Amino acid sequence: MINPAGIAAQFAELVLAVLLAPLLTGWVNQCRAWLQNKSAPGLLQPYRTLNKLFQKEVVLARNASPLFRIAPYLIFGSLALAAAIVPTLDTDLPLNAAADAIALVGLLALARLFIALAGMDVGTAFGSLGARREMMVGFLAEPALLMVLFTASLISSSTSLSTIVQTLAHKEFVIYPSMAFAGVAFTMVSLAENARIPIDNPATHLELTMIHEAMVLEYSGRHLAMIEWAASLKLFVYSCMGLAVFFPWGIAHGGDWLGIVLALPTLLIKLTLGGAALALIETLSAKMRIFRAPEFLGTAFLFAVLAMLVHVLLEA
Amino acid sequence: MHLSPLDATLALACAWLALGICGLASPTSIRLASRVIFPAGALVGLALAAVALSATFESPQARVLPLGLPDLPFHARLDTLSAFFLLILGAVAAAISIFACGYFRRGEGTAPGLQALYYHAFLASMALVLVADDAYFFMVGWESMALSSYFLVTSDHRLAEIRRAGYLYLLIAHLGAIAILLCFGALQSGSGDYSFAGMRALAPSAGWATVAFLLALVGFGAKAGLLPLHAWLPEAHPAAPSPVSALMSAVMLKTAVYGMLRVTFDLIGFPVWWWGVVALATGLASALFGAVYAAVQTDMKRLLAYSSIENLGLIVAGFGLTILFRGFGMNALAALALTATLYHCLNHAFFKSLLFLATGSVLHATRERSLGRLGGLIHRMPWVAWTALVGTVAIAGLPPLNGFVSEWLLLQAFLFSPGLPHSYLNMLVPIAAASIALTAALSGYVMVKFYGVVFLGQPREAKLAEAHDAGPWERVALLLLAAACVVLGLVPAMVMSMLDPTTKALTGHGMASLAGGWLYLAPIEPQRASYSPALFFLLITILVALAWFSVRAFYHGRVRRAGPWDCGFAPLDARMQDTAEGFGQPVRQIFEPFFRVEHSAPTPFDLRPRYRELVEDRLWRWLYLPLARGVDRLTSLVTVLQRGRISVYLMYSFATLLLLLFLVK
Numbered sequence: 001m002i003n004p005a006g007i008a009a010q011f012a013e014l015v016l017a018v019l020l021a022p023l024l025t026g027w028v029n030q031c032r033a034w035l036q037n038k039s040a041p042g043l044l045q046p047y048r049t050l051n052k053l054f055q056k057e058v059v060l061a062r063n064a065s066p067l068f069r070i071a072p073y074l075i076f077g078s079l080a081l082a083a084a085i086v087p088t089l090d091t092d093l094p095l096n097a098a099a100d101a102i103a104l105v106g107l108l109a110l111a112r113l114f115i116a117l118a119g120m121d122v123g124t125a126f127g128s129l130g131a132r133r134e135m136m137v138g139f140l141a142e143p144a145l146l147m148v149l150f151t152a153s154l155i156s157s158s159t160s161l162s163t164i165v166q167t168l169a170h171k172e173f174v175i176y177p178s179m180a181f182a183g184v185a186f187t188m189v190s191l192a193e194n195a196r197i198p199i200d201n202p203a204t205h206l207e208l209t210m211i212h213e214a215m216v217l218e219y220s221g222r223h224l225a226m227i228e229w230a231a232s233l234k235l236f237v238y239s240c241m242g243l244a245v246f247f248p249w250g251i252a253h254g255g256d257w258l259g260i261v262l263a264l265p266t267l268l269i270k271l272t273l274g275g276a277a278l279a280l281i282e283t284l285s286a287k288m289r290i291f292r293a294p295e296f297l298g299t300a301f302l303f304a305v306l307a308m309l310v311h312v313l314l315e316a
Numbered sequence: 317m318h319l320s321p322l323d324a325t326l327a328l329a330c331a332w333l334a335l336g337i338c339g340l341a342s343p344t345s346i347r348l349a350s351r352v353i354f355p356a357g358a359l360v361g362l363a364l365a366a367v368a369l370s371a372t373f374e375s376p377q378a379r380v381l382p383l384g385l386p387d388l389p390f391h392a393r394l395d396t397l398s399a400f401f402l403l404i405l406g407a408v409a410a411a412i413s414i415f416a417c418g419y420f421r422r423g424e425g426t427a428p429g430l431q432a433l434y435y436h437a438f439l440a441s442m443a444l445v446l447v448a449d450d451a452y453f454f455m456v457g458w459e460s461m462a463l464s465s466y467f468l469v470t471s472d473h474r475l476a477e478i479r480r481a482g483y484l485y486l487l488i489a490h491l492g493a494i495a496i497l498l499c500f501g502a503l504q505s506g507s508g509d510y511s512f513a514g515m516r517a518l519a520p521s522a523g524w525a526t527v528a529f530l531l532a533l534v535g536f537g538a539k540a541g542l543l544p545l546h547a548w549l550p551e552a553h554p555a556a557p558s559p560v561s562a563l564m565s566a567v568m569l570k571t572a573v574y575g576m577l578r579v580t581f582d583l584i585g586f587p588v589w590w591w592g593v594v595a596l597a598t599g600l601a602s603a604l605f606g607a608v609y610a611a612v613q614t615d616m617k618r619l620l621a622y623s624s625i626e627n628l629g630l631i632v633a634g635f636g637l638t639i640l641f642r643g644f645g646m647n648a649l650a651a652l653a654l655t656a657t658l659y660h661c662l663n664h665a666f667f668k669s670l671l672f673l674a675t676g677s678v679l680h681a682t683r684e685r686s687l688g689r690l691g692g693l694i695h696r697m698p699w700v701a702w703t704a705l706v707g708t709v710a711i712a713g714l715p716p717l718n719g720f721v722s723e724w725l726l727l728q729a730f731l732f733s734p735g736l737p738h739s740y741l742n743m744l745v746p747i748a749a750a751s752i753a754l755t756a757a758l759s760g761y762v763m764v765k766f767y768g769v770v771f772l773g774q775p776r777e778a779k780l781a782e783a784h785d786a787g788p789w790e791r792v793a794l795l796l797l798a799a800a801c802v803v804l805g806l807v808p809a810m811v812m813s814m815l816d817p818t819t820k821a822l823t824g825h826g827m828a829s830l831a832g833g834w835l836y837l838a839p840i841e842p843q844r845a846s847y848s849p850a851l852f853f854l855l856i857t858i859l860v861a862l863a864w865f866s867v868r869a870f871y872h873g874r875v876r877r878a879g880p881w882d883c884g885f886a887p888l889d890a891r892m893q894d895t896a897e898g899f900g901q902p903v904r905q906i907f908e909p910f911f912r913v914e915h916s917a918p919t920p921f922d923l924r925p926r927y928r929e930l931v932e933d934r935l936w937r938w939l940y941l942p943l944a945r946g947v948d949r950l951t952s953l954v955t956v957l958q959r960g961r962i963s964v965y966l967m968y969s970f971a972t973l974l975l976l977l978f979l980v981k
Contacts, residue, residue, distance in 0.1 A: 054871045061880035063774060065694045067705070077860035081852075097836055098848040098855070099715075102724050106715040109760055113712060116764045120894070122880045123692065123773030128894030131768060136902040139761045143753035146727075150749060153731055159845040218880055222867050294906045301750070308746035 009090035009252070009260050016264075017083030017240075021232035022046035024239065024275055031279035046232060050225050058221035061122040071118035072219065072226035078111040079233040086240045089263040090252045091162035100159040101149040105142060108193070108237070111230065112138045119215035130214030133290060137199060137211065140297035141189045147304030148182045148189070152245050154311050155179070161244065162253075169248035177314060181307035183246050188300035190238040191281065195231070198288040199296065202231075211290075239278075243270050321371035322379060322394040322447065325402060328364045329443040332357060336436030343429030350417045350789075353432045357439070358413035364443065365406030371399035372817055378449055378513070385452075391511050393449035396817040397582065400658060401446050401574045404665045407800070408566045409439050411793045415673045416559040418789030419680070426471040431557075434471075438464040438563065445571050450511040451500035458496065458571075462489040465568060468560040469552045481551035488548040492538030496575065499531035503583055515583045525584050529591050532579040533598065539572035540628045543602045544935055550609075553621035554685065558676025561617060562669035565624045570661050573631055580639060581822040589643025593744070595636030600751045603629025607758035608910050611765065611903035612931050614687050614896045616675050619766055620668065623711065626759060627664045631657055633752065634726050638823070640736070641729075647825035649732050652839050654819045655812060656725035662811070663718040663804060667710040670797035671766075674704040677790050678770060681783040687766075687896035692775035696783040701771040703794040708767045710801040712760040716849040716856070718804035721811075721837070723756055728845055758903070765899045774890040806850050808837045897929060904931065912937060 026046045033040035042048075060069070085099045085107070099107070112134065119131035153159045155176060156167030192199040195212035204210050216227050244251065250266030252259025288296060319327070335353050342348050376395035384390040394402075416435070420428045441464055444457035466489070470482035504510055505520040520528065534545070541549035553561045576595075580587050606626030613619035634657030641650035675685075677700045684690055694701035710717040730749040736742055775781060786794065804811055820826040838846035867873075882888045904911060912932040918925030957968070 054867065057872075057874040057876055059876050059878050062877050063692065063695065063880075065772065067694065067772070073860045073863050074856075076863050077856050080859045080863075081855050084855075095851075095855070097838075097846045098851040100845050100847055102727055102845075103715050103720075103847050103852065106713070106720050106724075109712070109757070110709070110714045113709065113714060113760060113764060117768055117772060120764075120768035120772045121694075123890065123893045124880050124882075124888050125892040125894070128768070128773065128899070131764065132894055132899050132902065135761045135764050136906075139754070139757040140906075142757040142760070143750060146753040147746070147750055150727075150731060150746075157844065159728065159731065163844075221874075222871060226863065226867070291905070294902070298906075301754075305746055305750045308749070309743060312742045312746060 005257055005260065006090065006092045006094050010084065010093045010095055012260070013087075013089050013093070014080065014084040017088070017233065017236055018080055018229075020271075021083070021236040022050060022229065024236050024271055025232040027272065027275045028235070028279050031276045032282055035279055035283040046228075050229055053220075053225035053228065054222050056221040058223055060220075061124075061218055064122050064218070068118050068121040068218075069223065071114045071121075072223040072230070074114050075111045075118075076226045076230040076233070078107050078114075079230045079237060082107045082111075082237045083233055083240070085161060086237055087162050087165050087244050087251055088240045088267050089260050091165050092253055093162060096160055096162040101153060101161055101164065102146065102159055104161065104241075105146050105149065108145075108234070109138065109142055111234070112142075115215060115227070118219075122218045124218060126214040126217045130211055130217070133211040133293075134215055137192050137293060137297065140294060140301060141192050144185050144189045144297065144301040144304040145193070147301070147308055148186045149245070151178050151182045151304070151307040151311055154308065155315070165244050165248045165251055166253055168245065169251065170253075176311070178307045178311035179246065181303050181310055185300045185303035185307060186242055186246070187281075188296065188303070190242060192293070192297055192300070194235045194238055196278070197282045198285045199293050201287050204287075239271055239274050240267075243267075243274060320377055321367050321374060321399070322377045322392060324367045325364065325371075325394060325443060325447055326381075326392060328360050328367065328406075329440040329447075331360045332436045332440040332443070335360070336433040336440070339429035339432035339436075341429070343427040346420065346428045349420055349428040349432045353436070354413050354417040354420075357432075357436055358410045358417070361406045361408075361410030361413055361439070363406070365403050365410065368399045368402035368406055369814075372396050372403070372814060381453075388452055388510075390453040390456075391449035391513070392447045392453070393512065394447055396821050397574070397577060398446045400815070400818045401570060401661075402443065404570055404662060405439070405442055405446065405567050408665045408669050408797075409563065411796045411800075412559045412562050412566070412669055412673065414796070415562075415676070415790050415793035418787040419557065419559050419676060426467070426473070431468070431471060434464045434467040435560070435563075438468060438560075438568075442567055442571055446574060449513065451497075451504075451515075452510055454500075454512075455493070455497060458493060461568065461571070462486065462493065465556075465560070465564060469556040469564075471557055471560070472555070478555040481548075481555040485548040485552040488538050488545055491545065492535045495531045495535030495538070497535075499528045499535055499579060502528040502531060503579070512578075512583060516585065519586070520584070522588070525586070526588065526591070528584060529580060529587070530594070532576055533591075533595060536572040536575040536579075537598065537632070539575070540569050540632065541602070541606075541625045542598050542628065542632060543605055544939055546602065546605070546625050547933070547935065547940055549625055550613075550618050550621040553624070553672075554615055554617035558617075558672055558679060561621075562672035562676070565621070565672060566665040566669035569624060569628055570665060573628070573635070573657075573661055576632070576635055577822065580635075581642070587639040587643050589640050589738075592636045592638070592640030592643055593741070595639060596633050596744075596748060597636070599629045599632030599634070599636055600748055600755075601629070602626070603633060603755045604751055604758075605629070605910070607755045607762060608903060608907045609933070610762040611758060612897075612900035612911065614900075615685050616678070616687055616690070616766060616770055617672070617685055619687070619762065620671055620675065623759065623762060624664075624668060626755060627660065627668065627711075630723075630726065630752065630755065631660050631664070633748070634660060634729070637726075637729055637733070640733070640741070642823055644737055646735065647823050649729060649735070650823040651819045651825040652725065652732070653729040654823055655815050655839070656722055656729055658815050658818060659725060659808075659811065660722035663710070663722050663801075666797055666800045666804060667707045667719060670707040670794060670801065671704060671711065673790070673794055673797065674700050674707065675770075677786040677794070678783075681785070682777075682780055684777070684780075687769045689777045690770045690775075690780065691773045691890065691893070692771070692780060693783060694771040696775075696780065697771075697785045699791050700786050700794060703798040704767065704771065706798040706801055708763045710805065712763040713756045714760070715847075716805050716853040718801050721805055721808045721847075721849065723752075724837075724847055725839060726752065728839055731845075761903065765896065769894075769896050769899060773893045774888075776890045776893075806853060808847075808849060809835070812837070812839075910934065
């Protein structure tokens with residue numbers, strides 16, 4: 001039966017993800033500024049930006065369709081649900097029976113489909129250019145992500161995320177060579193999917209190089225705020241997914257209250273370290289030409305398939 | 317009087333045929349076709365779907381028909397496999413016929429009465445194929461299906477291009493038919509009994525069974541558009557009127573799947589595991605091929621046709637996986653793979669007919685098929701655009717709609733395959749799963765291109781401003797199909813219990829006992845994997861609504877309309893958006909070896925610069941043209957005999973007679 005602690009953990013997870021996501025973005029930006037010898041914006045800067053955007057009125061292109069106005073909410077909703085599915089505090093989540101790893105990837109793809117369609121809606125050069133590039137990154141990154149999750153599912157013989165986390169955290173400590181390949185692939189995919197250097201640059205406004213920013217160029221006011229918030233949520237979801245699959249220790253099971261309370265600081269520490277690592281990777285690498293993105297993502301895909309092969313050959 | 321489902325099915329097929337013949341009463345009357353014949357045809361379709369649904373849960377029935385040749389009567393049989401495909405036929409045909417009521421409204425190409433005749437003959441012949449229980453009846457149904465659809469494809473026969481497409485279609489259909497005929501020949505293994513009951517009872521030797529399977533794969537594969545016999549599909553589908561394209565893609569391709577399942581699991585009965593590898597490889601290659609080619613198309617119906625190749629490829633991959641599991645006696649997993657296969661058949665029938673019908677409405681409103689001359693139709697045709705959006709999300713395989721469910725089941729089946737007792741096969745599995753994942757992701761790309769270029773953005777031509785939305789008949793049909801996509805996506809456990817008798821009949825193992833209630837889809841056991849689209853949908857809706865209301869409550873809803881951001885240069889016009897070619901460019905670049913690209917760019921000094929790019933299927937050069945040249949050369953040898961003088965021909969007859977007398981003596 002579903003226990004109350006599970007429901008509480010589920011709810012806490014959702015609220016926490018939605019509220020903490022901009023903080024993670026702020027932390028990554030701060031780290032990056034430090035590493036690049038710049039004076040950093042405050043940790044709470046993303047919240048201020050969101051508040052500012054929410055207060056502004058929406059300037060809507062004349063030929064924007066209703067799809068353009070619904071899309072930000074849909075994207076936000078899908079990513080919030082994705083955040084609720086990934087186990088961050090407790091593995092005994094009621095939602096885990098509703099959606100597994102494949103559904104999680106599907107959910108991310110749903111958000112991507114709508115953001116790309118919204119990018120094409122107004123019919124500007126940048127919108128469709130961004131949409132095309134986003135879908136290009138997507139169709140290479142999505143199967144790679146799926147393969148990474150499959151490797152983990154093969155190890156735990158389940159696609160349910162909580163079972164994966166439980167198995168990986170509770171088996172006696174074994175080093176899985178397949179997970180090493182999967183880890184490399186996952187890092188590459190999350191860089192690409194979150195519009196980070198070397199594929200995209202979240203800080204750029206140089207038109208020819210941008211992907212995500214080009215796509216959302218027409219958005220303003222509260223719509224843009226929803227999109228930005230959703231982008232932070234996406235980073236949060238990917239970070240938590242990575243932590244859950246590769247560093248599953250410290251997540252509570254079976255919904256005991258103490259475990260959940262202890263899981264929270266563990267999560268914060270892991271995210272702090274993860275965010276700093278992300279900033280380090282971004283600072284150390286250079287932006288790639290867009291034509292080289294398929295190579296980068298193709299390599300990620302290959303690594304992910306290799307991970308599965310290694311699992312079948314060595315570990316099965 | 318109680319009518320058995322089999323009799324009812326036969327009666328309904330006859331009703332379709334009779335309706336078609338009614339069209340001849342006044343071939344030029346559009347009113348007769350659109351107000352009487354097509355609505356009645358839709359009702360027959362609904363009735364057939366109801367009959368098929370009830371027959372799914374009944375035991376097989378057979379009867380001998382008082383038709384056919386002396387000593388060779390037609391046998392008919394209705395079992396759960398037939399019933400499942402009849403259900404697809406009936407339900408989809410009903411929606412498409414409703415659409416057709418509004419579609420054939422102007423006299424273009426073939427007269428509407430004749431159109432109605434071919435259309436209903438096509439429907440009736442598909443129904444007969446599905447209930448046929450001997451090779452003779454099956455081939456009669458199969459061939460009338462090919463012929464009636466040929467006439468439908470060439471309904472705009474004044475265009476040379478369409479005649480050519482029709483010819484290619486007929487040619488490959490017949491190549492396939494020959495292979496099927498030979499397959500039945502191999503199956504009766506010398507007993508001379510061509511009834512399916514006889515073939516079922518007989519156990520052909522392993523060698524003959526393999527020959528029969530491979531012939532079936534080639535023969536039915538030609539109809540399903542599998543590589544390398546796919547060439548007719550992207551030509552014939554765009555040539556046909558949209559309801560016909562929808563019918564061909566949604567139902568006719570499924571009869572090929574039916575044929576494969578019937579021959580492999582019913583007539584042969586004991587599949588060998590490596591057949592599965594062959595089918596899996598063919599299916600995966602076709603799926604990837606279809607997805608990659610769909611991404612570079614510039615004609616919306618061709619794009620959908622390539623996407624049909626992709627989907628049929630996935631279905632055949634599932635079929636191959638089923639054989640693989642069944643060959644090793646892992647029946648529970650075979651049932652899972654088969655469920656995924658059948659589910660995908662059902663889904664593809666609905667979302668693909670929805671999208672083809674949507675292109676039909678677009679075609680009617682704009683007289684334009686080329687993606688380069690469309691755009692912005694969501695403002696002009698909201699009904700079509702929003703229903704097509706449902707189809708787009710469904711076909712892209714995204715939750716919570718139906719495309720995702722079958723993809724999910726198929727991937728689950730792959731994830732279980734490491735239990736196979738063969739280490740090389742286990743290595744194949746990651747590669748197969750990876751190519752399925754890649755295909756699925758590519759189909760998302762394709763669908764964004766399709767939807768974005770047709771319905772979003774600015775209209776690329778001035779005439780699009782006059783485009784009108786679909787009429788009431790078309791709206792009803794589109795809505796019905798969109799609703800089916802949603803329902804099939806939200807209650808998968810119920811759909812699976814409907815598929816259960818069929819999987820049980822073919823693999824000896826059911827799935828329903830393993831499903832976790834109606835809300836959750838848990839094919840093996842809940843700890844391994846479960847998915848609940850209904851909860852999923854509910855939660856997304858709640859979250860979206862919550863986000864919307866909180867933004868309104870805490871802030872405001874002010875909107876100002878202005879021109880789009882033009883970077884401070886001249887105003888943006890429609891030519892500055894991405895074209896369909898542009899959108900396909902990354903795929904063309906990444907999968908360059910797949911294509912033969914002819915490319916000519918203007919020099920800076922051209923006074924009338926023209927940019928030309930032609931993307932062609934490599935198989936044309938590698939396979940079809942050499943084959944055609946070979947056939948040409950062979951026939952030119954035969955022309956030596958052709959003298960054009962009657963005395964020479966009489967001499968040939970005389971010589972033949974003498975030879976025969978000599979031989980027979």
